[in-house]
Every structure is written in structure tokens, then in C-alpha cells.
Amino acid sequence: MGVPTVGCACAVCTSTDPRNHRLRPSVMVQWKDAGGRARTIVIDTGPDFREQALRAGLTRLDAVFYTHAHADHIFGMDDLRPLSFAVQREDGEAIPLYAAPETAEVLERVYGYTFSPHATYPTRARVRLETLRERTVIHGVEFLRVPVKHGTLEIAGFRFGNAAYFTDVSEIPESSFAMLKELDVLVLSALRHKPHPSHATLEQAVGWAKRVGARQTWLTHIAHDLGHEETNRILPENIRLAYDGLSVPVRL
Template sequence: MQATLTFLGTGTSMGVPTLGCDCEVCNSAVSPDGDRRNRRTRASLRLAYNDRTVLIDTGPDFHAQAVRERIRRVDAVLYTHPHADHILGFDDLRPLSFHNPGNLPLYADDNTASVIESVFEYTFNKANRYPTSARVDLHRIGADPGAHVELFGADFRRIPVTHGRTTITGYRFGAAAYLTDMSDIPAESLPLLEDLDILILDALRHEPHYSHSHLEKSIAYVERLKPRRAYFTHMGHTLDHAATEATLPPHIRLAYDGLQLDFEIATPSEQQP
């Protein structure tokens, strides 16, 4: 089953341009003659297949991203972790949820679900629910590696990854995997990332960082896992798109906001065991 993956955003929690910064990359992001690929909103993904739309994360730029990509419906949302740059666009799901015949299903690990319920208490507090809150059902995904949820004929498997001192959720869906905000991939997760067409990894900057993978480390993971193609996301303002990409081998590229990729999103029976 064919699917189209769209990078809604490819930036860090501070975005690019970063407020108050006058560096070359930030200026390029907003200059009329700059490189538009340096304009990076907060990281998030859209998957379109089987006449459905599934999102991974809804950051604070989701409204602008949805307008840009003309997203008129959402059928499900998967969350990676509860940091602000990945959940604060939740409230922008409201008008989209009103069009659904039932409640919009959301999926997250237990910690992420608990934070969403707390931050958006007015949506989930049945005793005092705001009347025009998003119409959603929040489902908890199991913590085990390979825990999965089936959505509209595709299987989404949880890939635990390390984000500093915490474990968060990456996802494999068919021949693609999305591992934003990872600093390391635990040994037990590596077998779940074999035989990929597309591997999407965090690559924050050139220098090492305590809670994010950096360029050299992400390249090493690509060489170890050997996907047919790899794309880096969650990039900061020290990575100029053209200059950085020129140093990479042909099968490794930098993602950019609006980039679309076609791939095979397998049915559950076609997934690896």
C-alpha cells in the first residue's frame, strides 16, 4: 500500500529562524533571496494513505503547517513525547475533530498521555469540559519495544529511543521509521529498524548534545542500519541546508519543511515479526 510522507516541520524547539538571532542561517531563512529550506518550523510529520491522514505530533506551528499543506482532515494522531514543541498544537485539532463522525483517536505512551491530559485539562475533565473542546479519544500505547497500533490498514510500531535521560517513542510504519528527538537508540530497538526504505533521524547540530543526536552520530546510525535512504530532521540554526547536505553521501539528505516522500506502508500481515 503506497503512502506519502510530508515533513510538516523539521526544526528544533526554538525553530529556525531562532528569535533574537542574526546568524547567516537565520537570515537566510527569512531573506527573499535566501534558502527557504533553512526555514524550519517545529518537527512533525503527516502520513497520507488509503484516503486517510495520520499525524505524528502536533507542535506549536501546527496551524500554520496545516494551512500550508491544506490539511482539511485528520484521522488519527500519534505522539512521540510530551515536550512543548511536540504537543502544543493539540488545540488546533479542534475544528478538524468536529468534522469526524466519531472522536479523533490519539495515541501516546503513558507519560505523554498523562501530560497531554494535564496541559489540556479543559478537554479531558468530564466534569468541567469546555463545550467546544476537541472531540478526541486518548489511547495509551504499551511500553514494550514493538508495541503497536493498527490504523486504517497500516501497523505503527513503537520504537523506544533515548532522549537524554528519558525514553520516548519513535515509530516504524511499513518501510519507514521516524525517530525525532533521539540521542541514542537502545540495543533492543535496533532489530526493529532493519530493512528500511526510509529512516528519519534527529540531527540537531555538528557538536554533540546531551539529549539529541548530532550529525556525526546520526550518520553512524545510518551506516549501521543501512536504510536505502535517510533524512535528518529536528535541526538547529547551525546547519545550513545546502552547505551541510554537500558534505553528505547521496543516500543521506537533510529534510526540509514541505518535503514529500513516497514509500510502502505495509499492512500488518506484511510487517516483520
């Protein structure tokens, strides 16, 4: 829901600590390809994508990966338009959006004016849906789809190099734990202390983080129930709440 949460005046929502100001979750991965050219992907384009892209100084985008089709993860897709026009001018190409079939179906329905074969809207985003497979290589970097449960849904997490990103997780299957060996950086969602049908509690997330044993775990998708400073105080040293604008080096 983002923090401050609409209509709420709790201590976290009214906090002046900038780390208690949370936009909807997303991550950007940047690297230099073999030719020394900067490459960038993002995972999810939520309703805050525009603001996040501006803050991160995003000027070029090579691909988008989607975890699932909930509004807080897809409702910024239209703001890919300016970036997609730039890519089209340079390469004559559309930006690929990697999504599972059920996620692609929602994107097609919500953004009919973009994806419909009958779409006539002239300035629609120059994007194309690609089926998310187990393994996708973008300019030399491999992105592995790691399935997790989000309530009754199966959604996508991602492993790239020594890092992995999971949001909206309520359960990690055994077969997915097996894909998370030797991680340096793990990003994992942790909503709050109180149980939720489709999100991990802080305690569950910490348990999984310990089991995965990444050098550093960052928690994301945090509700207003968890204040930054006070929550970090009760966490193990290598498990921290992430915050907006956080940048972490990874080996790809």
C-alpha cells in the first residue's frame, strides 16, 4: 500500500525518518555488457514506477521482468512509454516484458490500448510481451525464475548472479530453496508481525533468510506496522529492512 498508507496517522506513517517513507516495491539491476555498454532491467513497474525511475535517473531500459499481476506491481507499466520511445529510436525495437502467461493475460486486459492487435492509440508504449521462462539471458546476464507462493498464486522470484529478489512471498517451495545456494544478497518480502494470508510475517522471512544463509538479506514490501529503526534493532545483523533508494553491489 505504500507508507504513509492512505488515511493512516500511525507513528510510522507520520514518521520523519525518510526510511519510513516507502514506495511500492521494485528493483533495478544495472551492469556493463561485454562491449562496455550500460544495461538496465527492472523487476515490476508498480504505481510508483515513474517517481522511482526519475529518482534513479533511469534513461534507458533493456527489459522488464514481472513477478505477478497485482496492481502494486504492474500499474506503472504505461510510464515505460518515454523509455520505450527512446529504445525504439535507437534500436528500432520494443522493450521486452517478461511475464508468466497469467500475468501477461492481465497486462493485456488492463492495457488493451497497448497490446490489442487492434490498438490504434498512436503513442502507446513500444513494449512486447515475452513468456517468462526458467532462464532468460539479457545482454550476457542470466535471470533465473524461482517460483514461490503468494497465497494461492504461484508467482516469480528471480536469481541473478549472487543475488535473488523475492516479493509478495508466503511460501518458498523446497525446489526453490535449492536454487538459492551461495547467495551474497537476498531480497525478501516481510509485511508485518501479524499473519497475513498471502504475505510472510517478519518472523517467517527471518527464518527463510537464515535458512538461505545469504551474506546479507534485505527485507522489502514492508507495511506501516514496521518502523525502520526499531525493527532493525530486533533483527540479526545481516538481515535489515531495505529502504527506498538503497543500492547494493552484486556480482552478475
